[in-house]
Amino acid sequence: MNKIPDATPEIREQIHAEAVADRVRSIRERIAAACERAGRSPEDVTIVGVSKTFPMQAIESGKASGIDHLGENRARQLRDKALQRPGRFKGGDVIWHMIGHLQTNKAKFVARHADWFDALDRLSLAKELNERAAKNNRVLPCLVQVNVTGEEQKYGLDPSAVHDLLDRCAQYEHLAVKGLMAMGSFVEDPEDVRGEFRKIRELFETYDATNNPRVDMEELSIGMSNDFEVAVEEGSTMVRLGSAIFGPRDYE
Numbered sequence: 001m002n003k004i005p006d007a008t009p010e011i012r013e014q015i016h017a018e019a020v021a022d023r024v025r026s027i028r029e030r031i032a033a034a035c036e037r038a039g040r041s042p043e044d045v046t047i048v049g050v051s052k053t054f055p056m057q058a059i060e061s062g063k064a065s066g067i068d069h070l071g072e073n074r075a076r077q078l079r080d081k082a083l084q085r086p087g088r089f090k091g092g093d094v095i096w097h098m099i100g101h102l103q104t105n106k107a108k109f110v111a112r113h114a115d116w117f118d119a120l121d122r123l124s125l126a127k128e129l130n131e132r133a134a135k136n137n138r139v140l141p142c143l144v145q146v147n148v149t150g151e152e153q154k155y156g157l158d159p160s161a162v163h164d165l166l167d168r169c170a171q172y173e174h175l176a177v178k179g180l181m182a183m184g185s186f187v188e189d190p191e192d193v194r195g196e197f198r199k200i201r202e203l204f205e206t207y208d209a210t211n212n213p214r215v216d217m218e219e220l221s222i223g224m225s226n227d228f229e230v231a232v233e234e235g236s237t238m239v240r241l242g243s244a245i246f247g248p249r250d251y252e
């Protein structure tokens with residue numbers, strides 16, 4: 001079954017290249033201003049355009065605005081989109097990130113089609129992804145997902161278990177752990193997630209990767225449409241933006 005949503009006339013208008021270009025321009029300005037406040041360079045912040053639930057035209061519009069990194073949260077939808085527009089590790093010109101919770105039995109889709117896996121949250125999944133990546137003769141860049149909000153979120157690793165998982169990933173030659181990812185709490189005032197972002201940044205900065213050949217702490221993926229400026233101020237290197245780029249979605 002094809003998992004790529006249809007382009008209705010309303011959605012077509014919403015994700016039209018010019019509409020997307022306008023939103024991306026304003027997002028880049030806001031990122032630059034947040035960088036300025038934090039004494040950072042905007043070049044150190046990558047935008048991942050979250051194309052989930054949107055048709056292929058969203059990807060073309062994003063690409064036309066310089067968005068090369070794309071995020072999907074369902075393995076089958078990522079596969080179907082990547083079959084139409086392959087990622088960089090297959091010679092394509094976009095970089096597919098699987099950003100959502102992954103059931104172990106769908107690890108094969110990620111190993112075959114995703115450039116990055118941004119939601120690694122358990123050792124058993126690391127083991128499976130490593131085996132699948134080996135079968136595909138590749139190394140899969142990953143981010144470890146941390147649950148910094150406590151009870152609210154189902155997914156992500158408890159902060160106290162993060163460094164241990166990173167240590168254990170040393171055995172997986174077909175994984176390259178590049179950093180951490182988290183989602184902030186859903187709150188009205190983005191200021192309220194600053195503490196959560198500081199918590200993950202501390203975990204990010206205090207991991208000693210010198211003796212771990214599989215880990216390089218390069219990327220901190222925090223910040224979504226509602227809180228990306230606070231995330232950039234707190235050190236985000238990858239913001240994952242869906243509605244801010246493509247407009248509202250009907251469903252997650």
Ligand SMILES: *Cc1c(COP(=O)(O)O)cnc(C)c1O
Nearest residue numbers: 050073099224225240241242243
């Ligand atoms: C949907 C999603 C996003 C983007 O959400 P927006 O609020 O539309 O920016 C980012 N990260 C993850 C893991 C998501 O599932």
